[in-house]
Amino acid sequence: MRTTIMPSVRILIFFTILTGILYPVGITFVALGIFPYQANGSMVERNGRVVGSELIGQGFTGDRYFHPRPSAIAYDPVPSGGSNWGPTDARMADSVAARRDAFIRKNGVPGDVVVPKEMLFASGSGVDPHISPDAALLQMERVAAARGFDTQKSDALKELVMRCIEPPQYALFGEPRINVLSLNLALDALEKGYPPPF
Amino acid sequence: MITVSELIQLMLYALALFLLTPPLGKLMAMVFRGERTFLTPALGWLERVAYRVSGIDPDKAMDWKGYLWSLLSFNAFGFAVVFLLQFFQSSLPFNPQQLPDVSWHLAFNTAVSFMTNTNWQSYAGEVTLSYLVQMLGLTVQNFVSAATGIAVLLALVRGIAGRSTGSIGNFWADLTRSIVYLLLPLSIILSLFLVSEGVVQTFSGSRTVTTLEGVQQTIPLGPAASQVAIKQLGTNGGGFFNMNSAYPHENPTPFSNFLQMLSILLIPSALVYMFGAMVNARRHAWVVWGVMFFLFAAGVTLSLWSEYTVNAVTGVGGGMEGKETRFGVANSILWSVATTAASNGSVNSMHDSFSPLSGTVAMMNIMLGEIIFGGVGAGLYGMMIFIILTVFIAGLMVGRTPEYLGKKIESFEVRMAAIAMLLPSAGILLFTALASVADAGLAGLNNQGPHGFSEILYAFASTAGNNGSAFAGLTANTPFYNTLLGINMLIGRFGVIVPMLAIAGSLAQKKITPLSSGTFPTDTFLFGVLLTGTMLIVGALTFIPAQVLGPVAEHFLMLNGKVF
Known part of the structure; x- marks a missing residue:
């Protein structure tokens, strides 16, 4: 069990940072840079x-x-x-x-x-x-x-x-x-x- | 009547899907064999970092139990994170609307929903969940639950292709490669395309404007595009906004609609090609693809015919209730068939307001187990249940031990396949029966008559199938429904994954039997017909009675102008 629990926790943290923070934040910066009108809601x-x-x-x-x-x-x-x-x-x-x-x-x-x-x-x-x-x-x-x-x-x-x-x-x-x-x-x-x- | 322009759009969709399948399938086969591809120089380091920080040896072979335990413990922690993030959201940052903590039953339902790749929406994104929950909870699970599905399929592939090894690969490596080389790059490309079309992507809170007539209108915003991209590619389907891809800031143009629809079936379709390449049975894989495409096209045809039939109640054929002007009838129907054929469950129109038989097509797609292309990974490993049954039945007919791609199919495999088929079906029918007689179940209805029954049936089909679409009139955010639907999602997910991994492990230990004159060929038109027949007969026997009580009865009442 121990052999599966630690990798589970650590890789979940890794993917949380990668896909939950870096990915949306990165996309937001790029989107606001290239398509500011659309990204802000086409106001x-x-x-x-x-x-x-x-x-x-x-x-x-x-x-x-x-x-x-x-x-x-x-x-x-x-x-x-x-x-x-x-x-x-x-x-x-x-x-x-x-x-x-x-x-x-x-x-x-x-x-x-x-x-x-x-x-x-x-x-x-x-x-x-x-x-x-x-x-x-x-x-x-x-x-x-x-x-x-x-x-x-x-x-x-x-x-x-x-x-x-x-x-x-x-x-x-x-x-x-x-x-x-x-x-x-x-x-x-x-x-x-x-x-x-x- | 359907217009020429609509027909052209339908054919364009089929063509795009067909043309993109081989190149993406080929790439995935290389990635999952661990070979070098054009992506390795750009992303190889990311894969290595993932292993290093997690202390994982990607080359360590696992037997099916080791693989299963890794998968289960990873999913359990994923569930816990999403649950806790919601339960304490008011104390956490990135909550510009200052939304309160989510109730235990809704938090349970949503956490299960995203861990199991269902993405059933009892919540309404813009008024329930903070940006932090949407990002750290939902977006992350969108990636990892899709990767989990692919991993199970890969395990099965290795079970079939392996030579008496007992090993079915390494769960961590499959998970990591799915995300790093497939889901993440495709999501980055798609989300930028979507923003260019008008999907919002910002961290500002909602904006209140004064309209031309002086009315205050509050417009919710948020980092939607990044989540919408993976919601479609990972056959997740959970919307950033309540009305999912019907909402203009989530799906603003006909072209964004086309891209999202294509993304629903892109990976599931390419996985069939990948399967053929990895087990070295390309013709067989195309036969399976052909069966899927045939059933898909048949579903679209029936659903369109039904939707354009004049409803005697309103006097209108091709009614627009719950549909958006920019998509029209055909794009709404095509989406509904694609999203239920796959285990996606996102919607661009309200299935509750469709004609009755269009609702049947959507429900039967789900009830068959979402194997017409299906969810990423989940579609093909679900199809494997029917393939095993077909091979088994064919073997019975000629009186030989059935073989599949050189592996003997024996009683263990057939028993496991039967369990994987029966558990979700039992969940659908028994829970529907329960909710149809319980006061708490009937309290949630929006429609009366047979349509009310359809609302309940759809909810339990959708959750057992890990689909997530709904006859959304049903008020599901109650302790009764949140709990039962949550349990149903767990049955539908792990009630299939566990037996399928057991089959993978069992097949992996078997020798490859050489072809003989008594081998039933699985790469022929005849096999395609048998497979289709098995699916339809099993699906029909299980679910036609319930369909007759709901949508079929409603169809005939509608033709006679009966209202409730």
Whole structure:
């Protein structure tokens, strides 16, 4: 027994130092050196003030902004979470119907319009930063009306939404999507007549 | 319907896995034979330091009992460290959120979970564990539990290849080489790739921001990338954040998703090639790889079909509940099949909200013992159970003593294989039965009807299989579940490791029997079919009744629009 206990303790200490301290600390230094923006959480600033992370969705509710997906945690990621409703959960059936109605009503779109799937279901993380291009286009008129945009500004807004579409990464991975926070930042800039912040 | 772009991504994944398997497998075969590789000049000194500071002679041959005792005592100390770090975390440094001490049952569950390579999450990383626990406890166990799995496989390989020696190698050398030459270099590369895509890596505490609409939002941060890299490569799966790889700071882009998914199966797949090279049975290894790939592809197909089937309850096919926009349906399903085929258990979407039969695919992957590629080391040594059974059954059919790669398979090996199969299965079914009738078990349910049963069944399958994924609606952070699930993880890990090392030791003492006309060849298509059949029949007989009570019943209720 003695012959296995001492090596166990000593090699565990060795690997604790190597993989528990040197490895994460080393990676942190290198990461902060080469990719400081990403390593610190991809924080977005406006006028020198951090207004959020590009990767963490925000729970926009006002008419002046594009809205994100439904969230089981109201976009408060401490801790992150999804609904974990199963496919035959009554709450899911009710929520999907209610969200479809609300989306159609709020955005004043025709009742037979196909509401994009992601707007009917809550994400896994609860802070999904993206929606599909269709989901943004369907919200455009509501946003323009709330901000009192004239025809010219509304056309500029449409152009802005199209510019915000992220194609599949490296033309291969994922689906086309729009980052809601980036779009809303660009929207604020557009209203003030500033160039978009990207 | 599945899109063309999704199909291309699925094929790209299969292609990348196939192409990376031979080179990595070849490298591992050289490393574990103790040969010189291109890594030796850069990392050889680290291996030597490890032996020197621990007072270990890496060339000392061990019999199976010596190997087992080393493994068990090393794991016992690992458990103790993770337990104590959590139990006293408020008095220890690197706790910027000033999180309190963890309860005894959660600390027990988490310590077992990481020691056994399960990484079941009863904890929620960002609100339960300090950075110190995440680093010194969890990250370290991510490395060493994966290396332990590889070590057991290597012992088995030597048992098969050895010539009447009785020695199955040196546990410390296998452990050290796995970490120094394989897990650590790959983790360094992957974690830097992940940071470049947006995974956070910092020691600052969480950050509170005021959003555009003036709401306060607290964003947790931490040294995530370094832990996420080894969590995927070591088929560990425990998340830095509660929502694991669905959380954008843990898995920010479709490309980071692809890299993480590839990392789940990379080493398990390459280990099959390594096995073929080390026992000098390359064709046999490709047959085994082919069986694994076939079952994997079949699982993906069934799961995708089910997920895209219109749910009469919501009227939507390919529903997005619990899925992220940047991944979409196909990448979520592919991940769920990969993470359960391997004993990884990380998730990029919530399995609880999948269509019922997608849940079945995930559960059956786990219940078969995670041998479709499987956990690092654990996958292939688990597959060995079925290979031994297949050879045994084939031997019975032709009436000869079965042989496997020149070693006679006798009653001891078959008995041990049966034990390794029965213990985890018994854990799954008996504990599920218990939790389904106990008040403390039913109290944790998030869903009613057959789906509630599935939540319990999934939890015990996941822990016995050392997987760690969940139908996460189940409230598992209670004394009842933390204790039972913890015990189940121990059964699932050591109930397989001990018999497999015994088999390794027994095989190592046997002579190599020369091939004869009566030898049943194991490198043919026919063997692949027999192996697949054995797996499906044994898996089906054991678990189909439980599946019918849960997800299969729910599937038909769903098609009729029944809700609970």
